[in-house]
Amino acid sequence: MEKRFFVDKSNISRENILLCSDEHLHLSKVMRLRVGDVVECFYDGSDVLTCRIDEINKNDTHLTILSTYPCDSNPAIDITLFQALPKLDKLELITQKICEIGATCIVPFTSRFCIAKDNASKIDRLNKIVISSAKQCGRTRLLDIHPTVTFNNMLDMLTPYDAVLFANEKEESVTLKELLLGKDYKNVAIIVGSEGGFSADEIEILKGKSMSFTFGKRILRCETAGIVAVANTLCLLG
């Protein structure tokens, strides 16, 4: 894979690309690329754009698109992780890892035992992590970071999915393998609790809306649960 840079779609005009801020600095200061070098650019969901560097200024870089080719690293199955809000460092780790692994969306939601506070600055930080992960793993479609919703809003969002899977710590026997092997789901929701787990009431409600599964005999930390659930789902359906 060539060196790859994320570009805001509004900074593309015909075959001309303007790279600013972080991505400009990454190209000019970190990678130390020069005028004439060929790199790859992308915007959310785009083809891969093969570009030549025309001009490197203090605050921006100008490039010309030479050719494009389709990105084959985008997820073939849509997986949305509904993640009860964990502490920020865990949410960052989950976001980074499930973007690489191949989820399409993360929806943080509040539940009774959540101890983390939601705050407005989070989405910007998470989006930077998503761009970096996308560059790393080769996908051009970004992981979509949904704003935090309530438990009840989350329930309303489950309707369109082919399969809704619930990492239920009270489930003793059914595994993801039993639920997914041989199935042809294209659009899967996975529900994972926060550090404090779910209340008994929440578990009853979730059981009525989903298929419960267990990871087996070991209790996973909440950030491990989300990462493993996405990885195993893609492995089994892929």
Place this chain on the structure above:
Amino acid sequence: MEKRFFVDKSNISRENILLCSDEHLHLSKVMRLRVGDVVECFYDGSDVLTCRIDEINKNDTHLTILSTYPCDSNPAIDITLFQALPKLDKLELITQKICEIGATCIVPFTSRFCIAKDNASKIDRLNKIVISSAKQCGRTRLLDIHPTVTFNNMLDMLTPYDAVLFANEKEESVTLKELLLGKDYKNVAIIVGSEGGFSADEIEILKGKSMSFTFGKRILRCETAGIVAVANTLCLLG
């Protein structure tokens, strides 16, 4: 699961347990437990020991074993991750996560493109992470941290395994699902590269000793690769 503490086997005499240093502080200062409280203790590979706190001193805690029961959270399949040495923070993350998920051993090894330096202090730090992860996930058998070996030593260690799997970035089609589904392997080795990947020579040698697999169309960071490979292997064979 009850509150659980790791005890050095040499600090158990008949039904008497002495808890020192970190575990003593965790019990007395963090969890603020009192004389008469009942907790669980374990040593590497032991049953779960149900214990009563008899005495809490400044530097140690005395307990009495009341009863024991078998631990059903220990791995049923032996998975060893042969991990080309990554930077320490990544090795720590891999160790924490594969202990929770259920690997039995990690063997760091040097390869041509490794940029991390090995150092003697590492195993102590990693062992603390392992104890904490084991307490969290409920296993009593610790993840075994092998000292770092050379690439050639690593090759010699592969002989006893039922299956040797190699996360080969040059492999284009064969997945873990194709290699493992329906198989009854009990003793699996997984080989994963460092940040810099393997040299062409190393890849040729590894191909001769293992089954290559791909994670699909996305390139995973080295720490993600080890975690996902262990999780998928347990999911498919479990």
